[in-house]
Amino acid sequence: MATYKRQRYLFMTLDPVHIGTGGYRLGRVDNSIVREPGTKIPKIPGTSLHGAARSYAAQLYETPEAAGQSHNNVTGDIAENPVCYTFGYIKGQDICSGVVNIFDAHILLFPVHSMVGPVWVSTLERLEESGFTVTSPTTSPTQCQTEQVLLNWKRSDPLNLGWLMLNVAETKAEIEAPPQWQNETRYKAISKKIVIVKDALFSQIVNSNLEVRTSVAIDPETGAADEGKLFTYEAIPRATFLTAEVVLDDYRQAFPNPKPDKTGKNNPLPGEPWNCPLCVVKAGFKMIEWLGVGGMGTRGFGRMAMIGDSVTVGIDELLPKQQASNAGGEA
Known part of the structure; x- marks a missing residue:
């Protein structure tokens, strides 16, 4: 052992x-x-x-x-x-x-709403550190501009990530997961919807698209909402x-x-x-x-x-x- x-x-x-x-x-x-x-x-x-x-x-x-x-x-x-x-x-x-x-546990792929439906956002560094292989036929992912995104499907029009609209790089990325994960149903369901962004944008995208809920404390005697106890x-x-x-x-x-x-x-x-x-x-x-x-x-x-x-x-x-x-x- x-x-x-x-x-x-x-x-x-x-x-x-x-x-x-x-x-x-x-x-x-x-x-x-x-x-x-x-x-x-x-x-x-x-x-x-x-x-x-x-x-x-x-x-x-x-x-x-x-x-x-x-x-x-x-x-x-x-x-x-x-x-x-x-x-x-x-x-x-x-x-x-x-x-x-x-x-x-660090975020690898983060779901964001876009005009083409949900996409999963990551960075080149996070993918490679987790054992993923990222390649692009003509342009290296590191050569993309900050205001550009690299997709693993074909698209030429700009893409919005929540409130943020970004240009799409001309080339398409190929992303291969480690063998232990690539054939899993949950990963395969999102494997063709990955968006690679620069590190400078990743934090902004994640923090702008977290789930936020509002709750209120309940008075155990009355079963009604406690006044002034609303919190998010x-x-x-x-x-x-x-x-x-x-x-x-x-x-x-x-x-x-x-x-x-x-x-x-x-x-x-x-x-x-x-x-x-x-x-x-x-x-x-x-x-x-x-x-x-x-x-x-x-x-x-x-x-x-x-x-x-x-x-x-x-x-x-x-x-x-x-x-x-x-x-x-x-x-």
Whole structure:
């Protein structure tokens, strides 16, 4: 079993997703969502994914006490619980960190209304960082002007992205997804409607097309709206595609799997057997399609579907490139 491994997951939001900042602010909405500090592009923090994956995996394993911050109620040898082994645990004086690092989920393809219907907006950098291959027969995507968009279908007239009207580059782009994702039904449905824009515009387009809702607090005694309790909140809209990475750092090499297809109560484990920590993470991620992540869950927010399988990169695949780069620098 590998000590180090990196996996990249592709998600699609089935509902709006609201990961709040934890307070109110004056501005466009009262309850804002988490954003990247430099670009102001919304994201789903790795802490939110980590907490959801752990909680759902603990439920699947029939040891809900393995979730949360304290694990004093976990019976038996806590090191033999695959959820605690994967995500870490604190039981009295027995403290051990987890063996997986779950990173933020970043927007890859963002849905925007246009005169030709919904299109999905991305940038060249985001696509290539996620393992996509982008080519154009005559013009390199990097040569397009800021006020131009590059499409992967044929069109010559200007295209609007919400309120923004942009010219269309003369050439058509070819976009190829990693094999693990390209044949998935949800991705194939939007794969011919992708618009590539410059980084300078991406943040403006995303923040101008977030879902914004208005709600009001209800007085529990009267069942009517509380006066003066109207508030607004924003969310990443439905059908947004995001990528997130998980890195395995199994420094202990002692994953407990005497019965990988059984729960802690010796019942059949739903889904695939748990043969390694990444199997535990994957099982937790799959349950997000049912139970969601983030806030406003009882209002129909939060569900995300995992698209296809994860793209795995072993550390042995990275080192030769780094060594070759170092050799070139020394020369």
